[in-house]
Amino acid sequence: MGDGRQPVDLIVMNVGELLTLDGPPGGRVGKAARDLSIIRGGAIACREGRIVAVGTEREVIGDHRAGRDAVVLDARGSTVSPGLVDPHTHAVFARTREDEFAMRIEGRSYEEIAEAGGGIRSSVRYVRAATEDELLNVGSATLDRMMAHGTTTAEVKSGYGLSLDAEIKTLKVIAELGESHAIDVVPTFLGAHEFPDEWRDDRDGYVSHVADQMIPAVTSRRLARFCDVFCEEGVFTVEQSRKVLEAGRARGLAPKIHADELHPSGGAELAAELGAASADHLVCVSERGIRALAAAGVPAVLLPGTTLSLGKTDFAPARTMIELGVPVALATDCNPGSSMTESMQIIISLASMMLRMTPAEAITAATVNAAVAVGAADEVGSIAPGKLCDLVIWEVDDHRAIPYHYGVNLARTVVKRGRVVVDRESDGGPDGR
Numbered sequence: 324m325g326d327g328r329q330p331v332d333l334i335v336m337n338v339g340e341l342l343t344l345d346g347p348p349g350g351r352v353g354k355a356a357r358d359l360s361i362i363r364g365g366a367i368a369c370r371e372g373r374i375v376a377v378g379t380e381r382e383v384i385g386d387h388r389a390g391r392d393a394v395v396l397d398a399r400g401s402t403v404s405p406g407l408v409d410p411h412t413h414a415v416f417a418r419t420r421e422d423e424f425a426m427r428i429e430g431r432s433y434e435e436i437a438e439a440g441g442g443i444r445s446s447v448r449y450v451r452a453a454t455e456d457e458l459l460n461v462g463s464a465t466l467d468r469m470m471a472h473g474t475t476t477a478e479v480k481s482g483y484g485l486s487l488d489a490e491i492k493t494l495k496v497i498a499e500l501g502e503s504h505a506i507d508v509v510p511t512f513l514g515a516h517e518f519p520d521e522w523r524d525d526r527d528g529y530v531s532h533v534a535d536q537m538i539p540a541v542t543s544r545r546l547a548r549f550c551d552v553f554c555e556e557g558v559f560t561v562e563q564s565r566k567v568l569e570a571g572r573a574r575g576l577a578p579k580i581h582a583d584e585l586h587p588s589g590g591a592e593l594a595a596e597l598g599a600a601s602a603d604h605l606v607c608v609s610e611r612g613i614r615a616l617a618a619a620g621v622p623a624v625l626l627p628g629t630t631l632s633l634g635k636t637d638f639a640p641a642r643t644m645i646e647l648g649v650p651v652a653l654a655t656d657c658n659p660g661s662s663m664t665e666s667m668q669i670i671i672s673l674a675s676m677m678l679r680m681t682p683a684e685a686i687t688a689a690t691v692n693a694a695v696a697v698g699a700a701d702e703v704g705s706i707a708p709g710k711l712c713d714l715v716i717w718e719v720d721d722h723r724a725i726p727y728h729y730g731v732n733l734a735r736t737v738v739k740r741g742r743v744v745v746d747r748e749s750d751g752g753p754d755g756r
Contacts, residue, residue, distance in 0.1 A: 333394045333712060334394075340403070341367070342405070342690075350622050350692045362378065366379065374706060374707060377706055402716075402717045402725075409476070409478065411478060412469075412480065414469070415479060415481070459496050462496060469506060469665040470745055471737070477506055478508075517558060526563070539574065549579045550567065550568055550571025550579070552579075554582050585606070595612075607637075622695055623649050623652065625653055625678065625688070626653075627639070638677045651692060668732065690704045715737055715738075719733055
């Protein structure tokens with residue numbers, strides 16, 4: 324006879340700081356962004372990939388026991404958080420661009436490199452020439468590295484194809500990664516990332532091509548959840564961006580916007596007008612744009628790794644956003660041109676050091692607020708019964724040490740859907756497939 328306790332598949336016990344991030348639905352703003360809903364001496368129980376109990380160890384173990392073949396993880400007094408959510412990546416590409424990195428170090432600007440045929444357009448040439456298998460191999464390795472550093476959900480954009488065939492090819496690879504990799508992949512269509520060479524003399528024609536040809540092809544194949552656009556001086560104007568995003572929304576793709584990265588282009592205001600899922604970058608956003616985002620409840624996804632990589636010293640005004648009530652999220656912007664990192668940990672550190680976000684605000688921005696920005700907060704981003712059992716056991720016993728101890732991997736164990744996918748103590752690496 325049993326003891327009356329419910330059997331579970333996974334138990335995490337002896338947790339020093341359990342950062343549940345549990346709370347009301349929606350993005351955390353203001354003081355709420357500092358509330359990690361910490362349980363000390365905590366434990367978690369999981370069954371069939373979902374959390375069934377969270378609380379003190381006495382509470383959880385009092386009602387649940389390890390079932391047959393269950394995994395019991397001893398956190399040894401460490402900090403445990405939700406799996407990290409990376410809400411803005413370009414993780415499917417064909418080749419890296421370290422040559423452009425060296426050019427920037429020598430004084431060439433991002434815009435100068437792009438005008439000379441580099442930048443996004445160089446990645447477009449590589450992706451168009453690559454096979455699906457080649458793109459899949461690069462994407463899978465990139466997701467492996469993300470997961471090894473604690474990321475369990477990642478948004479992945481197209482946008483290095485910029486033709487109907489190449490965009491569909493990229494989105495098919497993203498879909499395959501979503502099926503084959505442990506990380507949950509959220510697909511975004513970014514056909515309006517740049518103007519390809521063959522359309523540079525007919526920009527409005529390309530906008531119509533994206534809206535009238537690409538978007539119907541993408542949605543008929545159910546290859547994306549979001550539609551994004553690079554709204555910026557020299558790229559897509561506000562009116563062109565509106566046309567693309569409204570065409571996507573009409574076919575079921577929620578809008579996202581690369582906004583106000585290099586200049587105050589009005590992208591934030593457009594994001595607010597359309598009720599976008601998020602407005603991203605925002606380094607040069609105006610106060611009017613910030614207030615519009617706050618009033619509309621649109622999350623701001625900030626990408627400090629990109630600012631650092633581009634050698635710039637002015638970072639997005641995170642403190643003003645937080646004070647004015649914008650839900651702030653963080654992302655790597657992992658891409659071969661302007662932010663070649665898969666580590667959300669270094670982004671959390673940069674957020675504290677350069678954006679002046681507290682450690683708690685940065686962790687909130689990398690978990691629950693990031694989940695809101697990709698429409699996944701009902702499943703991930705916090706530790707609560709009913710949600711997916713996505714966890715990170717850290718090599719620290721104080722959450723403030725995560726941004727403080729930077730440049731190393733502090734994720735000791737990563738759990739995705741109740742399965743240990745990274746255990747650096749036992750095997751030294753990720754098990755992504």
